[in-house]
Amino acid sequence: MDLIYVFAFYLALLRVREIGALKVIKPNVVALEINGNPMEQKTTVELSCGDEFEDAEIHWRKNQHNIAARGNSIKVSIEAMLGGNFTCHNASGELLNHTLVLVSPLDFEKAILLQNDNKEFVTCLARNYSGPFHCSWKWDPVRNGVVVFYRALRNSSVLNCSLDKDNGGLTCENLQCPFSEEVTRINLTLLVRNQYRLEEHQRAFFIHDIIKPEKVDFIKAENNEFAWEVPKMWNRPCTFFPLRYEVKVVSHRKDCDDSSHDRPDSFYLNETHYKVSNKRSYTFCVRAQDTFTNKVWSDWSQHKVGKTKSKK
Numbered sequence: 177m178d179l180i181y182v183f184a185f186y187l188a189l190l191r192v193r194e195i196g197a198l199k200v201i202k203p204n205v206v207a208l209e210i211n212g213n214p215m216e217q218k219t220t221v222e223l224s225c226g227d228e229f230e231d232a233e234i235h236w237r238k239n240q241h242n243i244a245a246r247g248n249s250i251k252v253s254i255e256a257m258l259g260g261n262f263t264c265h266n267a268s269g270e271l272l273n274h275t276l277v278l279v280s281p282l283d284f285e286k287a288i289l290l291q292n293d294n295k296e297f298v299t300c301l302a303r304n305y306s307g308p309f310h311c312s313w314k315w316d317p318v319r320n321g322v323v324v325f326y327r328a329l330r331n332s333s334v335l336n337c338s339l340d341k342d343n344g345g346l347t348c349e350n351l352q353c354p355f356s357e358e359v360t361r362i363n364l365t366l367l368v369r370n371q372y373r374l375e376e377h378q379r380a381f382f383i384h385d386i387i388k389p390e391k392v393d394f395i396k397a398e399n400n401e402f403a404w405e406v407p408k409m410w411n412r413p414c415t416f417f418p419l420r421y422e423v424k425v426v427s428h429r430k431d432c433d434d435s436s437h438d439r440p441d442s443f444y445l446n447e448t449h450y451k452v453s454n455k456r457s458y459t460f461c462v463r464a465q466d467t468f469t470n471k472v473w474s475d476w477s478q479h480k481v482g483k484t485k486s487k488k
């Protein structure tokens with residue numbers, strides 16, 4: 177009697193699904209999408225070795241361990257996030273084909289990438305409107321994350337992207353040089369996995385939302401007079417909106433990005449020069465922003481005057 181209750185409880189806990197649909201990610205890699213908590217689920221999926229291998233003698237391994245299933249098409253059960261690399265072999269053990277089965281929890285906490293300060297998993301930046309843009313991410317150090325797939329689309333056409341050598345980002349060519357207003361967003365998809373757990377990250381953005389000018393270079397810093405130039409990569413042909421600059425003068429003991437100063441007055445300029453008055457020692461700070469978007473500021477450029485040795 178008790179056993180029946182235990183069994184019924186177990187069935188309720190494990191939502192056993194009939195045959196789960198597999199989504200093809202790329203050749204030899206498929207994903208089983210799971211709603212809800214994947215740890216409480218068990219799904220049967222169908223795998224096939226390949227049409228050309230219609231042979232009853234085919235046998236299978238999961239992660240290099242033999243499993244009982246035989247034949248070209250088999251049914252296997254996927255529990256929790258325990259996908260695996262399924263290989264099929266002929267009677268003498270020769271490898272014929274393989275399918276990597278990943279589990280993709282759709283509405284579950286993300287765990288493979290870390291969020292940045294803006295609660296984003298993937299950060300994208302561009303230096304100008306005509307060049308490439310770059311997206312980057314940080315791996316959770318306790319996991320062993322791997323990039324499975326990436327793609328950037330604009331108005332349904334695929335942009336040419338390449339993965340950075342350290343697997344921490346990708347660079348995509350941006351063919352558009354928008355003389356007119358940018359009307360379609362770029363849609364970026366990044367799929368990463370840890371063991372057999374797959375995680376999907378999506379970003380949709382306009383280039384003008386992610387423009388971060390380079391730091392400005394000083395061309396003059398003497399007698400309290402400062403002048404700088406438009407960053408070299410701030411290309412003129414594609415940019416009809418100029419940069420504006422934020423300037424502030426802080427204690428010579430502080431750096432410009434030191435957030436602990438007692439709220440120095442900062443102000444905005446359109447010109448690329450400024451004269452500091454009534455001060456002997458200070459740190460001069462300037463950074464740039466696209467006036468069209470008013471979004472991302474460049475990093476600060478700084479010049480120290482006075483008690484500390486001058487340095488940029």
Ligand SMILES: *[C@@H]1O[C@H](CO)[C@@H](O)[C@H](O)[C@H]1NC(C)=O
Pocket residue numbers: 203204205224225226227228273274275276
């Ligand atoms: C090998 O398996 C994949 C599925 O993972 C399948 O798409 C492919 O057609 C198979 N290859 C052959 C040669 O049958």
Ligand SMILES: *[C@@H]1O[C@H](CO)[C@@H](O)[C@H](O)[C@H]1NC(C)=O
Pocket residue numbers: 261263271274276
């Ligand atoms: C899965 O197995 C195949 C065949 O042995 C191998 O080429 C592939 O690298 C394996 N993939 C993973 C993710 O282990």
Ligand SMILES: *[C@@H]1O[C@H](CO)[C@@H](O)[C@H](O)[C@H]1NC(C)=O
Pocket residue numbers: 266267268269270
């Ligand atoms: C298995 O495949 C290998 C390589 O294709 C082949 O030499 C061998 O004869 C096959 N064995 C059987 C029993 O089909």
Ligand SMILES: *[C@@H]1O[C@H](CO)[C@@H](O)[C@H](O)[C@H]1NC(C)=O
Pocket residue numbers: 331359360
């Ligand atoms: C998007 O693509 C469609 C079909 O190729 C084209 O007709 C349309 O002009 C494109 N839109 C933009 C904004 O490029």
Ligand SMILES: *[C@@H]1O[C@H](CO)[C@@H](O)[C@H](O)[C@H]1NC(C)=O
Pocket residue numbers: 336337
């Ligand atoms: C994509 O970039 C690669 C490397 O720069 C280049 O060889 C290839 O021709 C590019 N493809 C397209 C469609 O632009």
Ligand SMILES: *[C@@H]1O[C@H](CO)[C@@H](O)[C@H](O)[C@H]1NC(C)=O
Pocket residue numbers: 361363378380
């Ligand atoms: C971007 O991709 C997501 C997910 O595939 C889709 O829902 C959305 O409509 C796409 N947006 C654009 C602008 O293509």
Ligand SMILES: *[C@@H]1O[C@H](CO)[C@@H](O)[C@H](O)[C@H]1NC(C)=O
Pocket residue numbers: 302303304305306307308309408409410411412
């Ligand atoms: C635009 O920025 C890229 C770097 O992202 C740079 O290589 C390229 O030279 C810049 N274009 C211009 C016209 O400055």
Ligand SMILES: *[C@@H]1O[C@H](CO)[C@@H](O)[C@H](O)[C@H]1NC(C)=O
Pocket residue numbers: 444445446
């Ligand atoms: C800079 O130029 C913009 C656009 O011409 C103008 O609206 C703004 O008032 C100017 N700002 C300053 C501080 O001169």
